[in-house]
Amino acid sequence: MARPKAFDRDAALAAAMKTFATYGYEGTSTALLVKSMGIGRQSLYDTFGDKHALYLEALQHYCFDSVGQLAAALQSAGSPLARIEAALLGFATRIQDDTMCLGVGSICEFGRRDREVAAIGKSSAASLQNIFAATIQRGKDLGEIPPEIDPKDAARFINATFIGLKVMARGGATHDDLRATVQMALRCLG
Amino acid sequence: MARPKAFDRDAALAAAMKTFATYGYEGTSTALLVKSMGIGRQSLYDTFGDKHALYLEALQHYCFDSVGQLAAALQSAGSPLARIEAALLGFATRIQDDTMCLGVGSICEFGRRDREVAAIGKSSAASLQNIFAATIQRGKDLGEIPPEIDPKDAARFINATFIGLKVMARGGATHDDLRATVQMALRCLG
DNA sequence: TCTTTATTTGACTGCTCGTTCCAGAACCAT
DNA sequence: ATGGTTCTGGAACGAGCAGTCAAATAAAGA
Numbered sequence: 001m002a003r004p005k006a007f008d009r010d011a012a013l014a015a016a017m018k019t020f021a022t023y024g025y026e027g028t029s030t031a032l033l034v035k036s037m038g039i040g041r042q043s044l045y046d047t048f049g050d051k052h053a054l055y056l057e058a059l060q061h062y063c064f065d066s067v068g069q070l071a072a073a074l075q076s077a078g079s080p081l082a083r084i085e086a087a088l089l090g091f092a093t094r095i096q097d098d099t100m101c102l103g104v105g106s107i108c109e110f111g112r113r114d115r116e117v118a119a120i121g122k123s124s125a126a127s128l129q130n131i132f133a134a135t136i137q138r139g140k141d142l143g144e145i146p147p148e149i150d151p152k153d154a155a156r157f158i159n160a161t162f163i164g165l166k167v168m169a170r171g172g173a174t175h176d177d178l179r180a181t182v183q184m185a186l187r188c189l190g
Numbered sequence: 191m192a193r194p195k196a197f198d199r200d201a202a203l204a205a206a207m208k209t210f211a212t213y214g215y216e217g218t219s220t221a222l223l224v225k226s227m228g229i230g231r232q233s234l235y236d237t238f239g240d241k242h243a244l245y246l247e248a249l250q251h252y253c254f255d256s257v258g259q260l261a262a263a264l265q266s267a268g269s270p271l272a273r274i275e276a277a278l279l280g281f282a283t284r285i286q287d288d289t290m291c292l293g294v295g296s297i298c299e300f301g302r303r304d305r306e307v308a309a310i311g312k313s314s315a316a317s318l319q320n321i322f323a324a325t326i327q328r329g330k331d332l333g334e335i336p337p338e339i340d341p342k343d344a345a346r347f348i349n350a351t352f353i354g355l356k357v358m359a360r361g362g363a364t365h366d367d368l369r370a371t372v373q374m375a376l377r378c379l380g
Numbered sequence: 381t382c383t384t385t386a387t388t389t390g391a392c393t394g395c396t397c398g399t400t401c402c403a404g405a406a407c408c409a410t
Numbered sequence: 411a412t413g414g415t416t417c418t419g420g421a422a423c424g425a426g427c428a429g430t431c432a433a434a435t436a437a438a439g440a
Contacts, residue, residue: 005407006416024299026216030398040418042400051398098301107361108298109214111288121361156367157374160354167353168346171297171311177346184347188377195437196386220428230388232430241428 009047012037016048017058021102024109025055056116062102063124071131080139084132084158085186088165092178095169104166128162129155136189145189154189161185199237202227206238207248211292214299215245246306252292253314261321270329274322274348275376278355282368285359294356318352319345326379335379344379351375 019036020028030051034041048054073090074083103121112118132155139145145154165178209226210218220241224231238244263280264273293311302308322345329335335344355368 022301024214024216026214027299029396031396042402042419043417045399046417098303100298100301104357105298107357108290108295109217111212111290111360112362113288118362125361150370153370153374156358157371160351160358160371160375162354163357164350164352164354167294167297167357168350170301171315172302172308180340180343181347181350184343184378185350185375188374219426221426230386232389233387235429236387 007039007043012039012047013054013058013061016054017062017102018099020055020058021062021099021105022097024100024105026109056120059102059106059117059120063120066101066103067124067127067131070128074131074135079144080135080142081144081186081189084135084139084189085182088158088162088182088185089179091162092165092169092182093175095175095178098170100170101166104163125159129159131155132158139189149189157188158185197229197233202229202234202237203244203248203251206244207252207292208289210245210248211252211289211295212287214290214295216299246310249292249296249307249310253310256291256293257314257317257321260318264321264325269334270325270332271334271376271379274325274329274379275372278348278352278372278375279369281352282355282359282372283365285365285368288360290360291356294353315349319349321345322348329379339379347378348375 015037016033019033023032028051030041030044033051033054034044037044039047044054048057070087073087074080076083103124106117107121110117129152133151136145136149136151136154136158140147140149140151161181165181168181169178205227206223209223213222218241220231220234223241223244224234227234229237234244238247260277263277264270266273293314296307297311300307319342323341326335326339326341326344326348330337330339330341351371355371358371359368
């Protein structure tokens with residue numbers, strides 16, 4: 001059997017993620033996708049189905065990666081509070097390009113109109129909050145975080161803060177602004 | 191001079207605000223605008239210019255109203271901290287339909303690509319933060335808020351929380367979730 | 381009633397959209 | 411080379427897009 005060079009599916013998907021994150025679903029044309037992904041138009045349809053299916057796969061992949069990265073960052077040893085701080089702060093300092101978080105972007109653009117999009121957002125938000133909640137519980141066990149704090153509430157709040165940071169970054173907030181906001185948010189856990 | 195019945199410009203603009211807030215800029219067609227605004231297609235172009243101009247005017251109007259309402263709610267007499275709580279909480283309980291905050295939506299959809307949109311967002315965010323900062327300063331003067339709090343940082347943080355609440359509401363968070371998040375956020379000011 | 385003016389509506393333009401079909405180029409194993 | 415397979419890209423599709431023009435309609439003052 002003959003097998004010509006195949007394009008890098010993951011790289012193409014990653015490029016689609018970035019393009020969708022920058023311009024949104026409606027704001028991204030298939031022509032732009034083809035160009036940014038560096039593949040032929042027909043390959044896009046053969047490999048990913050259609051625009052909506054590609055979006056779902058990109059969103060799914062993005063959320064999975066994000067949750068995984070955060071879990072790895074939070075579940076490593078050391079002070080839970082410091083881990084949370086590092087996670088938020090690390091994000092706040094890592095922003096450079098004009099790219100929206102794809103997960104937040106999907107919520108803002110679709111709300112709950114698209115069932116499939118909403119399902120991805122819901123499940124990844126749940127994972128995120130479970131991870132945060134576990135870390136906060138660990139902080140309580142260690143006496144770092146006061147006992148009156150409810151881990152679920154605190155986790156949801158951290159998530160809200162995370163969202164706020166992402167949107168403010170998209171709006172052009174400076175690193176210093178974001179860092180100061182992280183510091184303020186962490187006061188709640190102290 | 192003759193004067194036939196004129197349609198209600200403000201009502202039409204308000205309808206456009208709601209439609210843009212629900213479907214975003216790219217997701218809103220002129221046909222949908224005409225239908226939701228209840229006016230003729232030509233009237234839309236005669237009165238508002240084109241789709242982009244209409245969006246800018248709707249966004250401007252929305253931001254102006256929002257800032258005004260918040261200023262009124264915060265600048266009235268009484269405990270500054272309680273005012274902030276009431277403002278956030280009031281918002282959290284007032285959510286029902288699947289409508290995105292137009293300001294946050296514009297940031298998420300456009301980032302800083304559209305200079306005019308970005309300018310509106312920037313100036314209204316500045317106003318918002320000034321109002322919050324003044325209220326927080328008042329709280330410090332009254333001893334409600336500890337002196338180590340920087341009003342500007344706290345105001346930006348409250349703004350971030352506000353954004354987080356709006357996005358979570360758009361994503362389908364319950365009133366109780368939002369209320370609990372507000373309570374967590376207020377711990378930072380105590 | 382007649383005129384004036386605001387609004388609506390239908391036809392239409394030119395463009396872009398997402399998508400499909402198909403011909404051919406690129407590639408690798410034989 | 412040859413054959414089999416994958417990817418590409420031009421042509422085309424129908425649909426929908428934003429926006430324009432002009433004719434039709436409706437209302438209120440003269």
